[in-house]
Amino acid sequence: MLNLDLLRREPDHVRVAARRRGIGAEFVDRILELDRERRAAITGVEALKAEKNVLTAQISRAADKKAAAAELRPQIAELDASIAAAGERLPVLEQQIDAELAEIPNILDGSVPDGSDEHANVLVRSWGEPPAFDFEPRPHWEIGERLGILDFERAARLSGARFTVLRGAGARLSRALVGFFLDRAARNGYVEIDPPVLVTRSTMWSTGQLTKFADQMYVVEGDAPDEALYLIPTAEVPLTALHRDEILSGDGLPLRYTAHTPCFRKEAGAAGRDTRGLIRQHQFEKVELVWLTMPERSFDDLETLVSNATGLYEQLGIAYRVMLLCAGDTGFNSAKTYDIEIWLPGANTYREASSCSNCTDFQARRTSIRLRRDATAKPEFVHTLNGSGGAIGRTLAAILENYQRADGGLTVPEVLRPFAGFSAIEPDGSTR
RNA sequence: GGAGAGAUGGCGGAGCGGUUGAACGCGGCGGUCUUGAAAACCGCUGGCCCUUCACGGGGCUCGUGGGUUCGAAUCCCACUCUCUCCUCCA
Numbered sequence: 001m002l003n004l005d006l007l008r009r010e011p012d013h014v015r016v017a018a019r020r021r022g023i024g025a026e027f028v029d030r031i032l033e034l035d036r037e038r039r040a041a042i043t044g045v046e047a048l049k050a051e052k053n054v055l056t057a058q059i060s061r062a063a064d065k066k067a068a069a070a071e072l073r074p075q076i077a078e079l080d081a082s083i084a085a086a087g088e089r090l091p092v093l094e095q096q097i098d099a100e101l102a103e104i105p106n107i108l109d110g111s112v113p114d115g116s117d118e119h120a121n122v123l124v125r126s127w128g129e130p131p132a133f134d135f136e137p138r139p140h141w142e143i144g145e146r147l148g149i150l151d152f153e154r155a156a157r158l159s160g161a162r163f164t165v166l167r168g169a170g171a172r173l174s175r176a177l178v179g180f181f182l183d184r185a186a187r188n189g190y191v192e193i194d195p196p197v198l199v200t201r202s203t204m205w206s207t208g209q210l211t212k213f214a215d216q217m218y219v220v221e222g223d224a225p226d227e228a229l230y231l232i233p234t235a236e237v238p239l240t241a242l243h244r245d246e247i248l249s250g251d252g253l254p255l256r257y258t259a260h261t262p263c264f265r266k267e268a269g270a271a272g273r274d275t276r277g278l279i280r281q282h283q284f285e286k287v288e289l290v291w292l293t294m295p296e297r298s299f300d301d302l303e304t305l306v307s308n309a310t311g312l313y314e315q316l317g318i319a320y321r322v323m324l325l326c327a328g329d330t331g332f333n334s335a336k337t338y339d340i341e342i343w344l345p346g347a348n349t350y351r352e353a354s355s356c357s358n359c360t361d362f363q364a365r366r367t368s369i370r371l372r373r374d375a376t377a378k379p380e381f382v383h384t385l386n387g388s389g390g391a392i393g394r395t396l397a398a399i400l401e402n403y404q405r406a407d408g409g410l411t412v413p414e415v416l417r418p419f420a421g422f423s424a425i426e427p428d429g430s431t432r
Numbered sequence: 433g434g435a436g437a438g439a440u441g442g443c444g445g446a447g448c449g450g451u452u453g454a455a456c457g458c459g460g461c462g463g464u465c466u467u468g469a470a471a472a473c474c475g476c477u478g479g480c481c482c483u484u485c486a487c488g489g490g491g492c493u494c495g496u497g498g499g500u501u502c503g504a505a506u507c508c509c510a511c512u513c514u515c516u517c518c519u520c521c522a
Contacts, residue, residue, distance in 0.1 A: 057451070072502065
């Protein structure tokens with residue numbers, strides 16, 4: 001959520017930022033007008049309340065309180081009526097302002113390039129070479145099905161489209177990836193968290209997933225309508241909201257968290273895209289990395305976060321490139337986002353494996369996470385960052401495609417072997 | 433699911449319906465003392481909002497939302513959460 005104060009002080013700045021994202025900016029004047037009305041109403045109500053408080057204090061100081069109360073009661077009743085009348089529109093105005101404000105995306109950082117869609121994203125750097133094969137590399141679903149480690153058919157029977165059953169060495173390899181990712185996160189100083197994957201509506205709202213992305217979310221019914229719980233689409237949600245409504249001490253920052261969780265997404269609007277394989281699933285696993293940090297260093301921290309994520313793919317020996325997302329492609333919460341895309345030989349293309357964002361104070365304001373630099377300082381909002389420190393499914397797909405052998409078997413990347421307990425999968429699905 | 437207890441400031445812990453935004457202790461900050469530190473002593477020490485160039489002024493806030501009252505942290509109702517016991521359970 002944007003700071004109302006920013007709209008008041010620099011409306012043009014907000015207008016420009018909105019246009020860069022390709023959305024209209026009429027909301028600025030609409031909100032400012034509502035805000036003017038709101039403040040006028042507050043001033044009116046509070047003046048009346050102050051008057052009333054004077055009378056009430058008079059009674060409490062009087063020797064004969066009963067008599068004083070009796071005397072002043074008519075005046076107070078009159079004030080009560082005025083207060084009620086003056087404040088009548090206030091809740092409505094506040095609700096309108098909050099509702100409008102909550103739908104505005106974050107202000108983009110100056111370094112974000114112009115552009116309306118992914119074609120305008122900028123290549124920042126790339127690492128590694130796509131491997132050369134002396135045979136036609138297969139897509140991962142073919143490799144996985146041949147080896148008997150990926151089973152899409154039975155998954156469909158259980159749950160429908162966009163689910164996968166991992167079997168034997170496949171399940172094992174997936175678990176190895178989890179271990180590897182969490183291990184590297186710990187080495188990089190992240191504290192491992194095992195959070196709930198069902199969260200309340202207000203938690204989901206606080207990290208900016210609602211109300212804009214409600215159609216992407218699975219909801220679990222509660223006993224009452226307002227007791228519904230949401231399945232997290234990413235561990236960014238519980239990790240970012242972990243310190244909700246807290247004031248953190250400045251010397252404790254940055255806080256860095258990691259979590260391995262399942263993630264659930266409806267993928268509405270993605271019909272027909274990536275229908276095969278592990279790329280786009282309703283349920284997938286991910287290791288997430290989240291920072292709560294000081295405002296002045298958050299953009300430097302974003303670079304660190306990106307290198308934490310890219311380091312994983314260097315160690316796995318998978319070629320990748322880092323893209324800086326353009327204005328139109330940058331997410332709602334984010335001021336600046338880098339995508340890390342890894343090479344998939346079977347698809348002959350790079351695919352997103354991690355999206356690293358600096359959400360500045362946008363989520364912190366919604367979630368109310370603040371910091372106090374020292375004992376006398378005023379609280380200020382922290383900056384939050386998030387990115388995946390390992391997408392399990394997509395990385396598994398990349399490993400299958402990059403490390404496939406001509407005979408249909410698979411070589412396990414060196415760094416994964418201690419976690420997997422084997423170094424290769426043979427064409428018959430056995431491990432070695 | 434059944435029975436009880438409780439939710440107060442960074443922490444602990446008071447609080448007859450009327451200068452209680454909240455005693456007291458701890459912690460934190462500033463100062464005196466000291467070569468320095470500790471101890472001792474003195475002072476300050478929640479958050480949000482409106483208003484003001486500023487100094488300041490004002491409103492709200494004792495789990496949340498309602499109610500009673502001229503006035504509520506204190507009384508009433510509902511909800512949420514925590515703890516103890518029983519029951520059940522991965």
